[in-house]
């Protein structure tokens with residue numbers, strides 16, 4: 396029944412990957428959703444046209460924090476341009492869970508932060 | 518207590534969702550069949566505009582529309598011509614800020630509001646203070662979420678005093694009658710606006726007894742349709758205030774060089790109103806009257822007192838419930854923090870068990886800042902809830918512990 400809290404998501408929430416401040420990051424952005432207090436700060440490192448590493452820090456609900464953790468793995472090594480073109484459909488596919496309009500905001504917060512960090516670094 | 522199983526039979530939503538545990542009436546209440554039927558009656562039998570047609574169905578619509586005004590007036594101890602229909606509480610308060618506030622507030626004025634206000638009774642006053650250069654004073658709260666009002670806050674400069682009757686987060690029932698007395702004693706010219714959004718649906722409210730100047734509330738929180746709010750105001754103040762919106766319905770005569778406005782309440786009701794919804798609001802009031810507002814309060818008091826006790830018993834220190842400890846001092850609202858779980862996750866897992874609660878800051882960010890929490894989970898009770906729902910909430914929270922560890 397608890398699709399949203401499947402093993403995969405909970406695992407990322409409980410053991411977040413690439414968590415913590417990154418020294419020497421090329422760009423970093425902090426975003427929050429004041430509606431519920433979700434917060435993520437992302438750090439990105441570039442290598443030419445690519446994003447070579449992503450770290451994050453944050454607090455908030457399972458969906459926002461797990462999404463951040465999943466993205467740090469998923470987007471590593473991808474082209475900046477490609478990451479900038481990603482949208483909510485990508486996020487939904489990645490998480491493999493149904494999300495209503497209110498909950499989608501939590502899932503999108505980390506993606507938005509990463510995209511913003513890339514734009515700031517361009 | 519009411520027999521909630523019997524009451525539930527009046528609410529068609531439970532036919533479609535018999536499993537629903539609805540604990541979010543503070544956001545909006547469910548609607549009984551009587552209200553829905555009345556809406557359908559208007560749309561199927563006399564769906565004409567009001568105040569315009571000379572034909573029968575328009576006369577009928579106008580008659581029913583005005584019947585609601587009388588019903589509301591009688592329900593809150595007012596005169597019908599002092600009852601204005603707007604869209605919701607938010608619009609009602611904005612109307613006062615715009616139509617009267619702009620007129621009486623200037624650089625030398627003070628506006629007093631409390632920390633526990635819903636944004637709709639906070640932001641309009643904050644902005645008015647900014648725009649007109651007035652000073653905004655905030656009444657603080659104690660550890661149990663009770664108002665720390667002292668009459669010294671009111672000076673000869675206090676133009677406006679705006680306060681909620683019942684907090685939509687803490688549940689605190691403010692001793693408004695006593696406070697208004699103190700305010701008026703300190704400065705008889707201070708205009709007192711009471712946000713009744715969480716009070717009128719749950720308690721007996723009488724404007725004469727309160728001796729306030731304005732009262733605002735929403736139909737959709739008191740079993741009525743969405744799209745209708747009520748502003749009650751004292752006649753002489755309504756006369757003194759600017760119109761709110763200009764246009765049709767609110768004018769007596771328009772010429773190229775000037776316009777003569779109608780008398781209150783019509784002066785404030787420009788454009789075609791939510792006719793069917795206003796008409797059906799009368800059925801909601803009738804429903805509440807039949808139950809009796811004292812009994813409604815008794816029912817909720819017993820539920821909240823049961824919930825406070827049971828949640829503490831089950832979860833002890835793990836749960837922090839905001840607001841007064843005594844059921845006597847609080848309405849049927851229960852906002853809490855549970856372990857270190859995020860309210861979103863709590864609400865989501867409860868939803869998977871068909872329990873509807875609210876997660877967030879409930880449009881009271883300054884209050885949440887003071888409580889030092891980003892967000893809370895809120896369960897709220899109304900006439901169709903019972904102790905069984907409290908037990909389901911407890912089971913739901915157990916599930917949260919299990920899923921999130």
Ligand SMILES: Cc1ncc(COP(=O)(O)O)c(C=O)c1O
Pocket residue numbers: 543544605606607608635637638681683684685712714715735880
């Ligand atoms: C205390 C209080 N005031 C005002 C409002 C605003 O009501 P509405 O959204 O109907 O304008 C609410 C609604 O949640 C409320 O609880």
